[in-house]
Amino acid sequence: xxxxxxxxxxxxxxxxxxxxxxxxxxxxxxxxxxxxxxxxxxxxxxxxxxxxxxxxxxxxxxxxxxxxxxxxxxxxxxxxxxxxxxxxxxxxxxxxxxxxxxxxxxxxxxxxxx
Amino acid sequence: xxxxxxxxxxxxxxxxxxxxxxxxxxxxxxxxxxxxxxxxxxxxxxxxxxxxxxxxxxxxxxxxxxxxxxxxxxxxxxxxxxxxxxxxxxxxxxxxxxxxxxxxxxxxxx
Numbered sequence: 001x002x003x004x005x006x007x008x009x010x011x012x013x014x015x016x017x018x019x020x021x022x023x024x025x026x027x028x029x030x031x032x033x034x035x036x037x038x039x040x041x042x043x044x045x046x047x048x049x050x051x052x053x054x055x056x057x058x059x060x061x062x063x064x065x066x067x068x069x070x071x072x073x074x075x076x077x078x079x080x081x082x083x084x085x086x087x088x089x090x091x092x093x094x095x096x097x098x099x100x101x102x103x104x105x106x107x108x109x110x111x112x113x114x
Numbered sequence: 115x116x117x118x119x120x121x122x123x124x125x126x127x128x129x130x131x132x133x134x135x136x137x138x139x140x141x142x143x144x145x146x147x148x149x150x151x152x153x154x155x156x157x158x159x160x161x162x163x164x165x166x167x168x169x170x171x172x173x174x175x176x177x178x179x180x181x182x183x184x185x186x187x188x189x190x191x192x193x194x195x196x197x198x199x200x201x202x203x204x205x206x207x208x209x210x211x212x213x214x215x216x217x218x219x220x221x222x223x224x
Contacts, residue, residue, distance in 0.1 A: 004157070033212075040216070041152075041199055041216070041217045041219075042214070042216050042217070043158070043201060043214040043217070044214070045212050045214075048210075048212075055210065056210060056212070090157050090158070092157070097210075098205070099145065099146060099204075099205020099206060099207055099210060099211070099212060100146035100148070100163065100165075100205050101205075102148070102160045102163065103150075103158075103160070104160075105150075105157030105158050105159070106157050107155075107156060107157055108155070108156070108157055
């Protein structure tokens with residue numbers, strides 16, 4: 001009965017490869033997010049979708065492309081992986097869009113680019 | 115430029131009260147302050163949220179002064195299990211920005 005789930009939990013890959021991380025929430029929420037947490041534990045928002053519509057698109061290389069097939073899923077596809085992409089990526093969801101709404105986070109995906 | 119600043123680390127002992135302050139000078143009238151707790155290898159988890167004055171729940175209190183340029187998370191009588199990283203988040207309604215502080219690593223010792 002996990003609320004926000006991500007797959008895979010760990011991802012090790014070579015530079016230049018393309019990879020995807022999947023996220024699903026069973027809370028019935030309308031808004032989903034992707035965050036990147038670097039080695040210094042700094043959390044930075046990357047994208048946010050509300051009802052499958054892109055709401056936030058921070059300064060992120062266009063090698064990163066989010067895709068929301070429905071309200072319960074927000075996947076992150078990364079092309080041409082670079083060493084600097086190594087980080088923990090967190091998916092989150094909230095009931096609706098709004099900076100004051102509580103977010104529920106997934107367990108994270110640790111991406112290591114060699 | 116919206117910025118949220120908090121101490122990098124703090125140490126405490128079991129049973130003490132811990133106060134972690136977050137600075138958010140650019141906060142505007144309708145912006146909310148939220149605190150999250152993160153344990154190793156887990157996602158952040160909501161602790162408390164406030165807009166002004168004081169908010170209290172079963173795990174923490176949040177104090178926000180009148181000018182709202184800072185806020186303080188107060189954890190009463192911490193235990194070893196409160197060892198975690200605590201993040202301050204300001205949701206800026208103008209532009210829809212979500213800015214996390216860099217996180218405060220709290221270490222509670224016996």
